[in-house]
Amino acid sequence: MYSKIKKIDKYLITKVIDGDKDAQKHFVDLGGKYVYGALNLYRGLNQPEISDLFQTVFLKLFEDDMRRIKLWKGDSEFSTYLYRMVINLVKDYFGSAYYRRSKFQGQNDYDSEGFIENNPGIANGPQPESVIQSITLMHMISGLRDIEKTIIHYYYFQGYKEREIAEMMKYPLNTISSIKNRALKKLKISWQAN
Numbered sequence: 001m002y003s004k005i006k007k008i009d010k011y012l013i014t015k016v017i018d019g020d021k022d023a024q025k026h027f028v029d030l031g032g033k034y035v036y037g038a039l040n041l042y043r044g045l046n047q048p049e050i051s052d053l054f055q056t057v058f059l060k061l062f063e064d065d066m067r068r069i070k071l072w073k074g075d076s077e078f079s080t081y082l083y084r085m086v087i088n089l090v091k092d093y094f095g096s097a098y099y100r101r102s103k104f105q106g107q108n109d110y111d112s113e114g115f116i117e118n119n120p121g122i123a124n125g126p127q128p129e130s131v132i133q134s135i136t137l138m139h140m141i142s143g144l145r146d147i148e149k150t151i152i153h154y155y156y157f158q159g160y161k162e163r164e165i166a167e168m169m170k171y172p173l174n175t176i177s178s179i180k181n182r183a184l185k186k187l188k189i190s191w192q193a194n
Contacts, residue, residue, distance in 0.1 A: 148183035
């Protein structure tokens with residue numbers, strides 16, 4: 001049914017907001033082409049960064065009861081709206097502490113447990129299923145206690161090491177490590193139940 005829709009229009013947006021799973025998959029598929037193309041214009045980004053930023057765009061679109069999707073008023077193409085989101089996201093990323101550390105000190109802090117990064121990757125362009133899995137993961141993260149969410153966010157999404165998080169939050173290193181590990185166990189249990 002949705003395969004005939006070639007661009008994101010008000011009809012598709014309405015179906016996405018109403019929770020139609022097929023419409024959401026088609027929305028991610030269509031929007032993904034715009035987002036992926038826009039991200040590839042930035043020569044300073046490597047493929048893992050493009051993949052992460054790609055997923056971040058859709059996580060932002062679907063968070064807070066799809067607030068950002070609902071903000072689109074239809075006075076311009078949705079592709080233009082997506083492009084503006086990508087520009088702002090990339091600007092923020094280039095200004096982040098993680099980007100500066102990884103680019104200028106040669107660090108690349110990936111998840112040693114392999115849980116967060118083991119979602120299906122982007123081999124030949126964006127895969128709607130991996131974005132939907134990432135949205136599911138972010139929803140599960142939102143169910144953690146505040147301190148767990150904060151530590152997971154700093155460690156996995158901002159690239160801080162446990163020692164740095166302990167210093168910022170003024171907790172012992174062992175406490176940060178324990179909280180992070182408990183949060184991961186909760187996420188794994190939720191993921192397996194899904």
